Amino acid sequence: LTGAASQEEHLCARTTLYPSLREEFYRLPEVGGVYTPDVLVFRHWDDSASELPKSERFYVDVVSAGMLRFPDLEEDGDGEERKYAEEKDREMVVRKMRGVMRMVRGKGVDKVVLGAWGCGAYGNPVGEVAGAWRRVLLGKKGTGAGSESWAGLEVVFAIRDGRMAKRFAAAFGEGMEVEGVVSDVEESEDLPDEEEYDDEEVPAPEA
Numbered sequence: 779l780t781g782a783a784s785q786e787e788h789l790c791a792r793t794t795l796y797p798s799l800r801e802e803f804y805r806l807p808e809v810g811g812v813y814t815p816d817v818l819v820f821r822h823w824d825d826s827a828s829e830l831p832k833s834e835r836f837y838v839d840v841v842s843a844g845m846l847r848f849p850d851l852e853e854d855g856d857g858e859e860r861k862y863a864e865e866k867d868r869e870m871v872v873r874k875m876r877g878v879m880r881m882v883r884g885k886g887v888d889k890v891v892l893g894a895w896g897c898g899a900y901g902n903p904v905g906e907v908a909g910a911w912r913r914v915l916l917g918k919k920g921t922g923a924g925s926e927s928w929a930g931l932e933v934v935f936a937i938r939d940g941r942m943a944k945r946f947a948a949a950f951g952e953g954m955e956v957e958g959v960v961s962d963v964e965e966s967e968d969l970p971d972e973e974e975y976d977d978e979e980v981p982a983p984e985a
Contacts (some may be wrong), residue, residue, distance in 0.1 A: 784898050792821035809877040811843030843878050845896030860903045875914040889932045894946050910947035
């Protein structure tokens, strides 16, 4: 495999996901995705990507879904954080996230690993994506119109970029903490490349 070194490429290089995504599955709908059960993880998650001993290999289910690409952005009031220029983009992101969560819930999943979806090469703002996940996961409760519950679902956000993980947690708000160790690479003012950091796990509060 060649191309970017994002989390998606890391996942495909270490599992059997890539050959399972057949050409006839595409194009994906705007809201929806492909649910792939029993994806074998056979390589280590560090930069060496060495093969795991057979006794340590394991299976996971994967949802493949597309995020907005290069949405129009504008600066917020203090000029420190970008945000979506169009409300329709903000609402589409929420719809995409709800679609993924409905697929997961429909398959009876009780543990799910999510990420800072679209915040890398696709240019989505970290704060907007974190806020959208919070809205989807911890939004309306109850049984009335427009309400959805993810009760009993354990959610972890895994974000390789250490600084992005911290920004994501801060934007998500109360109940989320960053776990994991940042490497010895000195943090710069700009977001560093993914390879400079060990994996960061950001546990979300139970939905």
